[in-house]
Amino acid sequence: MTHAAGIDFRHTHGGRGKKYLFETMGSGVATTDFNGDGQSDILFLQSGTLPPDEFRENLLKRARHATGSSCKLYLNDGDWSFRDATSGSGLEEPFYGMGLAVGDVDSDGDRDVYVATYGNDRFYTNDGAARFTDATLASGIRDRRWTIGGAFFDADNDGDLDLYSLAFVDMPLSDNRYCGTPPDLRQYCHVDGWEGLDDRLWINDGRGVFENGSQAAGITGKNRRGLAIVGSDWDDDGDMDLFVANDSQANLVWRNEGDATFTDISGMSGADLNEHGKSEACMGSDMGDLDGDGDPDLYVANYEAETNTLYRNDGSGFFTDVSGSSGTGRPSRDSLGFGTVFVDIENDGNLDIYVANGHVMDNIEESGDGQSTYAQPDLLLMNDGHGRFVQAEGGVSEALHEPRVGRGLARADLDGDGDHDLVVSNSNQKPWVLRNDLGGGNSLAVRLLGPGGRADCEGAKVVVTAGDRTWVREVTAGGSYQSHSDSELIFGLADVTDVDSLSIRWPGGETSRHGPLKAGRRYVFQFGGELINETPLER
Amino acid sequence: MKFLLSWRAYFASLLVLTWLVALACGQPADSSMPPEEAAKALPEESVEPLTFEAARDAAFELEGKGGDDEEIHDAFSAVHSMRPEAYGVNVKLGQVCVRLGLLEESVAAFARAWAVRPEDMETLRALVTQLVEVGDLERARDLLQELKVHPQQVGNALFLEARMLGMSEREEQHAQAVLLLEEALALPPEEAVETLVVLGRWMLERGLFEESRQALLAALVAEPGDTGVLKGLATACWRMGLDTEASRWQEILELMLGLRDNVFTREQKTESGAANQRFAIERSEYIRREIEAHESRLIRLIEIHPAWGEGFLELAQLQAEGAEPTKACATIEAYLKYHAAELSSEAGEALKSSYCR
Numbered sequence: 001m002t003h004a005a006g007i008d009f010r011h012t013h014g015g016r017g018k019k020y021l022f023e024t025m026g027s028g029v030a031t032t033d034f035n036g037d038g039q040s041d042i043l044f045l046q047s048g049t050l051p052p053d054e055f056r057e058n059l060l061k062r063a064r065h066a067t068g069s070s071c072k073l074y075l076n077d078g079d080w081s082f083r084d085a086t087s088g089s090g091l092e093e094p095f096y097g098m099g100l101a102v103g104d105v106d107s108d109g110d111r112d113v114y115v116a117t118y119g120n121d122r123f124y125t126n127d128g129a130a131r132f133t134d135a136t137l138a139s140g141i142r143d144r145r146w147t148i149g150g151a152f153f154d155a156d157n158d159g160d161l162d163l164y165s166l167a168f169v170d171m172p173l174s175d176n177r178y179c180g181t182p183p184d185l186r187q188y189c190h191v192d193g194w195e196g197l198d199d200r201l202w203i204n205d206g207r208g209v210f211e212n213g214s215q216a217a218g219i220t221g222k223n224r225r226g227l228a229i230v231g232s233d234w235d236d237d238g239d240m241d242l243f244v245a246n247d248s249q250a251n252l253v254w255r256n257e258g259d260a261t262f263t264d265i266s267g268m269s270g271a272d273l274n275e276h277g278k279s280e281a282c283m284g285s286d287m288g289d290l291d292g293d294g295d296p297d298l299y300v301a302n303y304e305a306e307t308n309t310l311y312r313n314d315g316s317g318f319f320t321d322v323s324g325s326s327g328t329g330r331p332s333r334d335s336l337g338f339g340t341v342f343v344d345i346e347n348d349g350n351l352d353i354y355v356a357n358g359h360v361m362d363n364i365e366e367s368g369d370g371q372s373t374y375a376q377p378d379l380l381l382m383n384d385g386h387g388r389f390v391q392a393e394g395g396v397s398e399a400l401h402e403p404r405v406g407r408g409l410a411r412a413d414l415d416g417d418g419d420h421d422l423v424v425s426n427s428n429q430k431p432w433v434l435r436n437d438l439g440g441g442n443s444l445a446v447r448l449l450g451p452g453g454r455a456d457c458e459g460a461k462v463v464v465t466a467g468d469r470t471w472v473r474e475v476t477a478g479g480s481y482q483s484h485s486d487s488e489l490i491f492g493l494a495d496v497t498d499v500d501s502l503s504i505r506w507p508g509g510e511t512s513r514h515g516p517l518k519a520g521r522r523y524v525f526q527f528g529g530e531l532i533n534e535t536p537l538e539r
Numbered sequence: 540m541k542f543l544l545s546w547r548a549y550f551a552s553l554l555v556l557t558w559l560v561a562l563a564c565g566q567p568a569d570s571s572m573p574p575e576e577a578a579k580a581l582p583e584e585s586v587e588p589l590t591f592e593a594a595r596d597a598a599f600e601l602e603g604k605g606g607d608d609e610e611i612h613d614a615f616s617a618v619h620s621m622r623p624e625a626y627g628v629n630v631k632l633g634q635v636c637v638r639l640g641l642l643e644e645s646v647a648a649f650a651r652a653w654a655v656r657p658e659d660m661e662t663l664r665a666l667v668t669q670l671v672e673v674g675d676l677e678r679a680r681d682l683l684q685e686l687k688v689h690p691q692q693v694g695n696a697l698f699l700e701a702r703m704l705g706m707s708e709r710e711e712q713h714a715q716a717v718l719l720l721e722e723a724l725a726l727p728p729e730e731a732v733e734t735l736v737v738l739g740r741w742m743l744e745r746g747l748f749e750e751s752r753q754a755l756l757a758a759l760v761a762e763p764g765d766t767g768v769l770k771g772l773a774t775a776c777w778r779m780g781l782d783t784e785a786s787r788w789q790e791i792l793e794l795m796l797g798l799r800d801n802v803f804t805r806e807q808k809t810e811s812g813a814a815n816q817r818f819a820i821e822r823s824e825y826i827r828r829e830i831e832a833h834e835s836r837l838i839r840l841i842e843i844h845p846a847w848g849e850g851f852l853e854l855a856q857l858q859a860e861g862a863e864p865t866k867a868c869a870t871i872e873a874y875l876k877y878h879a880a881e882l883s884s885e886a887g888e889a890l891k892s893s894y895c896r
Contacts, residue, residue: 250793250796267773267777267789267792267793268777268785268789270774270777273766273770273792273796274770275740275767275770275771276766276767276770277765277766277767277768277769277770277771277792277795277796278766278767278796279796312744314746314778318774318777318778320743320744320774322744324705325705325744
């Protein structure tokens with residue numbers, strides 16, 4: 001449905017045969033409401049351009065990189081129609097974009113954007129009408145290193161959004177090595193050749209001005225290669241903990257102590273390594289209650305020949321690798337996964353898993369084992385409601401049978417009909433904008449406004465009960481790969497038409513209770529619990 | 540030529556076998572027609588023996604040369620169609636089907652082979668393994684009993700039984716798992732290690748942490764360097780609140796990871812050639828960068844996990860290559876002290892003489 005939606009974005013990595021590692025990364029996508037009209041828009045990051053003011057002239061000459069276009073902002077006009085609103089948006093500046101994080105950092109009711117790049121990171125403030133101002137300097141976010149993405153969340157429980165930014169490797173433009181078989185088959189080098197970098201925690205003063213609080217937070221000294229982050233209160237103590245997926249190194253699991261300090265519980269949590277005691281080339285991840293027991297489980301997309309890994313939450317923040325017994329492992333073994341989101345495709349009340357696939361080596365057909373391909377179909381794993389999965393047939397979507405080079409991935413209800421649609425940013429290709437026509441079950445959409453006028457309420461947890469069924473969903477932070485998904489919670493209800501109760505645990509610990517409520521409607525709650533809007537879903 | 544049956548007799552026996560196989564495979568057999576009667580309906584003519592032998596030899600040759608699995612499959616399938624009961628052909632066909640993921644076909648092939656040689660426990664084991672793979676647990680359970688009575692197959696049978704545990708969810712399986720664990724613990728560790736690992740993981744997933752720990756501790760005796768076992772042990776201990784023990788397993792695990800981690804192993808990086816095309820670090824540079832860290836990891840590992848004999852040997856070699864013969868000799872002496880029982884006295888002496896000159 002990409003063309004019909006009016007989306008003409010095409011990603012470019014800008015490479016011309018020199019095989020710079022950053023060309024393999026693709027870039028992210030954000031799906032959320034940028035202009036305050038209540039509909040989710042789409043922001044595609046672009047790569048390609050190495051800005052001349054950031055790199056030495058001789059290095060740029062040697063790199064022979066093409067100049068790419070800027071990122072593209074599409075505003076949602078409804079009826080599955082999108083308008084290119086990049087011009088005049090303030091986002092036209094070209095850079096080598098990697099990933100993004102979206103959050104209302106100045107609590108003025110609109111969503112601002114952090115952009116991680118190969119080069120100087122950017123921070124843009126939104127005026128509420130999807131016109132952005134480059135506020136990098138004023139924000140205090142200064143990072144010239146190779147960063148991948150990040151997540152906005154309230155690290156210190158002071159009511160504003162802080163930023164965890166993911167750093168990758170220390171590979172200056174001058175350090176492009178030759179890998180492969182000269183002279184004909186040059187390949188992208190394995191990332192292991194470069195040192196990993198520390199992630200950073202940027203603490204917000206409440207006005208959108210940040211200080212590097214990494215040292216005080218206790219997150220330094222790891223030097224890993226971060227590729228994905230997801231924040232969730234998986235130990236249910238009222239603050240957001242963090243999972244960081246690393247490339248070919250043990251993952252990091254940070255327990256939030258509630259005061260902007262973090263404890264490394266990677267080993268103890270069980271999610272540092274897979275069940276074979278091996279680290280994996282982890283690319284994308286998401287968290288949510290996959291087995292219906294009320295706590296968030298974790299899924300990580302990995303390299304080809306590694307299975308993707310499903311870590312089941314045992315209820316107290318301990319995770320067990322159940323990739324084999326859940327059926328999620330085998331279908332993922334022959335593909336290389338990046339963007340990963342949980343989405344209830346059929347609105348049957350069970351979260352399914354969607355993974356954007358694509359190899360990193362553009363000549364893998366020549367250099368691999370004869371089985372691997374650069375472009376790969378995406379993967380959709382359907383949940384039986386007990387945490388067991390089967391692979392969806394290719395006929396369900398063109399993206400599941402037509403191979404592309406998937407990277408960024410985000411979900412949102414783009415057509416307002418009460419199910420999640422998907423957007424996949426494909427490397428050096430057109431994206432997928434996938435309208436979900438399978439969400440046949442009833443549903444209920446919940447949007448939560450944050451404290452102090454904040455546009456979203458990261459960290460809130462919602463419990464919906466109907467008869468003997470209960471669903472728990474959380475406004476998580478980050479997730480997927482390089483991307484940001486809209487924070488609206490959609491509860492698939494199958495054939496349930498009336499919900500007995502809906503309770504919201506707000507950041508800070510207060511709980512509000514509501515109900516009974518009708519399915520088929522969209523509810524907006526003010527921070528604290530006041531219902532401020534209720535509209536029917538557009539079905 | 541006395542071993543060659545007449546063609547009529549051959550087809551008669553073939554039908555008997557087909558009938559047996561159909562029974563073994565649970566496929567619908569024509570029960571209205573006993574095999575000896577069915578044999579009467581055989582064709583008079585079939586493939587010439589020489590044609591069969593030539594095709595068979597060619598298939599074996601292709602397999603021996605390490606040919607393409609698809610081609611090997613086609614070759615053995617063709618031979619099989621000439622003489623469906625040929626034992627060796629069926630075994631090879633079953634094996635190549637396993638490699639190609641043609642599980643149902645592998646079941647049929649192993650069943651035909653086993654029907655010809657019911658004393659062949661390896662083929663029976665392969666058959667049961669594939670029945671488990673395709674999820675035909677009922678037939679697998681029946682045949683497992685037969686496998687289990689052969690002393691050399693007890694470990695394999697236990698392993699298959701343990702694998703079957705994870706394939707269906709029933710409450711009574713917890714009790715069955717505990718019984719299996721008792722049986723596995725009674726076997727020599729090296730015979731039961733796979734079973735213990737499967738049971739350990741199964742129990743870990745189901746919250747039987749102490750039982751999981753017991754299984755994995757026993758597995759570690761046979762496989763002290765297995766990172767999956769170490770990971771399971773750390774996990775079980777964290778869950779049980781045995782933090783000191785958990786920290787120890789976690790430290791060993793992380794030290795091991797520093798030595799050899801990921802699908803792109805450290806070993807690959809130290810080799811030249813095709814395997815390390817994607818690694819920009821040459822062997823010399825890698826060793827220069829890593830050698831100190833590598834050595835200190837090994838020293839700590841053998842200190843806290845001396846059961847891992849490989850660590851002593853790797854350290855001694857590193858020290859010898861680094862022109863530190865005295866240290867290398869001391870490491871070998873420490874190894875011999877700890878692992879003497881695992882070596883013949885000759886092997887021990889040889890090791891000592893090569894490091895302590």
